[in-house]
Amino acid sequence: MLRMSISGLAERWQLFVGATLSVCLGVALVQSSLLLLISAATLDPPAGLSPAERLRFSDSAEASVALLGVTLGFSAFLAVFIISSTFAFTVAQRRRDLALLRLVGGGRRHVRRLLMGEALLLGLIGTVTGVPAGLAVMALQTRLLVGFGFVPGGFTGQWRDWILGASAGVGLGLALAGVLVAARRAARVRPLDALRDPDAGRVMTAGRWLTGLFFAAGAVALIILAPVGGPAGGQALTMNVSLCAAVALSLLAPVLVPGVARLIPAAGVTGMLARANLRDEVRRSAATAAPLIVLIGVVFGQVGASASFAAAGVAEQRRGTAADLVVETTGPGFPAVAGVASFSSETETPLRITTGRGDTADTLIQSALVVEPAAFARAHPGSGYLQALRGNAVAGGPGREGFSRGDTVTAHFAGTDHSLPVVAEVPTTIGGGAALLVPAGLLPADQLAGAPTRTFVTLAPGADPARVTAELSTVGTVTGVDDWLRADAEARTSTSDDIMLIVLGLGGLYALIGVVNAVVIAAAARGREFAAARATGLTRLQVLRAALLESSAVTMIGVFLGALAAAGTYVAVLATTSAVTGTATLDLPWTLMAVLAVVAFVVTGLTSLLTSWSATRVAPVSLLGAWE
Amino acid sequence: MTTTSTPTTTAVALRGVSRGYGRGATAVRAVDDVDVEFRRGTWTAVMGPSGSGKSTLLHLAAGLERADSGRVLLGDTDITAASDNELTALRRTRIGFVFQSFNLIGSLSAEQNVALPLRLARRRPGRAQVRQALDDVGLGDRARHRPRELSGGQQQRVAIARAMVTAPEVLFADEPTGALDSTAARTVLDLLRAMADRGQSIVMVTHDPAAAARADGVLFLRDGRLVDHLAGASAREVADRLVALER
Known part of the structure; x- marks a missing residue:
């Protein structure tokens, strides 16, 4: 049987080169994405960072893990789809060969075994070539990640020995899975089909209809769910519609x-x-x-x-922006300047926040914005009523997830856990942003030192913009609000x-x-x-x-x-x-x-x-x- | 499959067999209530105009198609309701096929093609057995050639060797000389004649009177029914009978 497989491979080489290539590249892509994901997830912050810097580092590492997770998801989806459809196609293209085998006394079992044997062989070749190809893909992906600044400069994908097992599972598993269904179908080929035109088989089987309609229903369900999924959830659901x-x-x-x-x-x-x-x-x-x-x-x-x-x-x-100028500085504090009617200084800092309790508790590094409530509401129309924001009372920010007004979140700062009641909230936004708005004075000054601060400045009537800009330029970068937007x-x-x-x-x-x-x-x-x-x-x-x-x-x-x-x-x-x-x-x-x-x-x-x-x-x- | 008490002088028997295609206005009865017995050790040719149902009759007798009604017996085995697995086993052991299009597996050498039925039956193909089968058709020196390196006549002889390697009870041949030139056709017919003389049962569909005349007997089919029978006739007589049928 194996000899027949091998000589069959030689005869229809285009089919089999195609199938092997699909396995090789699929394995390479999944392996590289998986290794990079693991490397990013286990990335240790460099020594000698301040607690705030460590937090910022972990925050950006979490973002790159999320990005690589999506990349891995896509790679896996494509590998599953392309490998299984390529293998199924190669089987369908050989209907006549298989009918011939049946005609000379081959049982259904023989047909299945022949096809599975081939899939195993091709999956193996694909995996063996896919593993080194995966290293090349990883080098390329790393260059992209570093080049776009999604990971720190010295980041490299780390080899893991177990990846060999994972890649073999991907290559062999997907090749066999792709052939399994097709082989069962092909084994039902009637011996007489060898004498007639090949490919007399019905294409749309009940199973194919059912699976097709199942995925179509999935796409419709995602379309219905996306608008009620909130900004982040809705975007994720939306992205999956076209896949289904x-x-x-x-x-x-x-x-x-x-x-x-x-x-x-x-x-x-x-x-x-x-x-x-x-x-x-x-x-x-x-x-x-x-x-x-x-x-x-x-x-x-x-x-x-x-x-x-x-x-x-x-x-x-x-x-959501009502201001004339935007000033970018570091750390809290803003000077009093003549000609400024009002200003909202917003200092952004990462914060380890736990939402929910018991089994549903979830701890993530999220971003908090230190604000002066009244000024914030003026600079951002539509923010709603924020006056209750004082002491340890906080507000849900535009990028919050998993909590709302009335809940209590736990934030970790100044070496201990603090329970913060959420007393207000601003509308969530599609562009995301801070998860939490906190009043000035809640967070310790050393955590905010060096944190990026953005101040939205509204000029007094009759003030000379050029003069105010010149004066503010001594503290930070000043941009007109249109340019800034x-x-x-x-x-x-x-x-x-x-x-x-x-x-x-x-x-x-x-x-x-x-x-x-x-x-x-x-x-x-x-x-x-x-x-x-x-x-x-x-x-x-x-x-x-x-x-x-x-x-x-x-x-x-x-x-x-x-x-x-x-x-x-x-x-x-x-x-x-x-x-x-x-x-x-x-x-x-x-x-x-x-x-x-x-x-x-x-x-x-x-x-x-x-x-x-x-x-x-x-x-x-x-x-x-x-x-x- | 059930074993009946039918005398075993019959290689294949069809009892009241019908087989139709299509539905409604386009329905065709390709084989219509046919009773026929192919005797053991004889070579029978089946003839008839195009569309008379001769290929369907052969496919029914060989278990490649199922009868709508009636019974099909291979020796004393009733194969009318045999399962796919049982029919597969029959093809491996008791039935051999030769077709107009030689249906060799292009990627395998002559030798490998001939050994295939044995391998499928999980019998270890003896090299000598395979060589003998190829020698019997005069192709012992072509064992390692691929089908495309052989002439049409040679390919058909490899197909005969493949069909005969399992020593089947019945050899079914569907237009075995249909794609061959007259010299190659004669060689193939000589081979079949020699096999029949050694006691091989052969059922052959053909439209060539010269080929049919080499058989022991000729059955004539028209519109799915058996209409005539000749034994030991010359090519001339067969041709005349066929022309009369087509009128």
Whole structure:
């Protein structure tokens, strides 16, 4: 049996190179993300830091752990999807071989064993090559993380010996899992299928319908839940809509392909041929489109959501700021300057805060803002009534999570725990911010020394802005409020872009390679078909043109369904921003999306041209004469 | 599978077997209430116009398709309601197939193709046994060749060796010479004749009168029904009978 596996591998090498590559890169990506996550989570602060600096260090480490957690989640999702769909496709492409095996006396058990044996072999090769490839990916990811300042300069991913086990689990486990379902199905192939046209199997099985509809229902549920999930929860739910929808649509694609095929102009013989092929080979078309649906759905969904939330945050910041100048200093304290009508000084410091009690208690490093309540309410319209903020009474900040007015939180400072009643709260915001607003005098002065302070200054009527600016420049950096808002918006957008690049950059590349794989696997079994077309009188050029047209149509289907999946996320974005900020916001990075769509068309087009060119290199007669 | 008391002079028997395709207006009865017995140790050809149901009859007799009604007996074994596993075991041990399209596995050498049924039956394929099967079809020197390195006639002979390596009770052949030139076809028919003379039961579907004339007897089918029977006829007689049927 194993010998048959191996000779089978040699024969259909394109299929198996594709499958192995999907395992190798999937293992590499997951391994790298996992190692980086563990390294960031166990990162120790450098010696000689003050308690406040240590707190700040841990705060930024927690942020990078969260970022890497999301990256790992995406990598794992893509690995599961791409590996299992690639393996299932390779099985579907070999229906005739398997029927032949049944015809000469192979039992269902033999078919299953043959396929599982192959999956094991390919999974093993993929894992063995994936582990070193993972080290290269890790070096690249580390450079990105350090370059964008998400981790301190000397950060390196640490090797863990157990990762070998984890990577083997990912590579072998996913390869076997991908084949398991497909093999059960393939084992039911009827021996007679070897004598007829292969691929007579029904594509849309009950299981496929059910799984597809299950994920579709999941996407709808997420859209409904996102607006009630609060700012942070809503954003997380929103991001997952396109994942669910992309899986659902790729499973349901066989139902949708014929409809799209009808859109191809049937002009000329190549158009007619491409259209007929698409409709006739629904399984192949759907399998080729699947990785593309996920790539487009995830990337369009994520970048669109991320840009929209950044835009909503900017608009919110603009509405919630009433001042003329912004002064940035360090530590508390602000001088009295003539011409200043009022000012709100806000000093930001990380604080270890415990919310909830008993089993639900949760301790996190969160950010606290030291404010003067009346001035804060003036500088930030819509903040509500904050006068009760004095002594150890605090208010819920715009970025709070897990507590609200009436609760008591525990904060750790000055060497001991303090119970702080939450007596007021400001509206939560999509852009986040401090979890806690605390009155001046609560926190010890040494914790606030060196902490960044932002002062919103309102000028007195008739005051000369230039003179006040000049005078304030002696204490800190002074910016006009419009310039400050603009810079703040740019910083938010740039951070959200950086995050997207880290989370999706390599994953997107992986998915794109998955797309190329699917195109190559689809074309690998078509030598005879092309030969028959040429023997009927089509020139080689016409065959290539039909193949190109067909691949463009499949790409169109993939991009369309991917965009549909992303649209699910956009609906959730509109609902969430409307619920949180009062204004439904959608801001899509059209250029990036257009570039990705063009790249998809170019990559699939080139791949399909190359594969069909090489499949038509030999004279058609030699292929038609010999049955494989 | 149940064992009946049918005399075992019969290799395969179909009793009142029908098989239809499609529904409603497009329904076709490919095989319509056929009773037939293929005697042990004889070579029977099945002929008929296109669409007469001859391939379906062969598939039914071989357990590749299930009858809508009637019974199918292989020797004294009733295979009408046999499970997939039971039919698989039959294909490995008691039935051999040869088809128009040779259906060899392209990635395996001639030798490996021939050994495949034995390996599937978990019998350790003796090198000598496999070589003998290839020698019997005159291809002992081509054992290590891949199918695509062989001519059509040679590929069909490898397929015959693969079918015969398990010493099946019945060899089913569906247009075995359909894709071959006349010289290669003659070699294959000579092989089948020699096997039948040694006592091999063969059921062959063909539309070539010359091929049918090499068999011991010829059955004629039209519209899914048995309409005629000839024994020891010449190619000329077979052809005349076939033309009469198509009129």
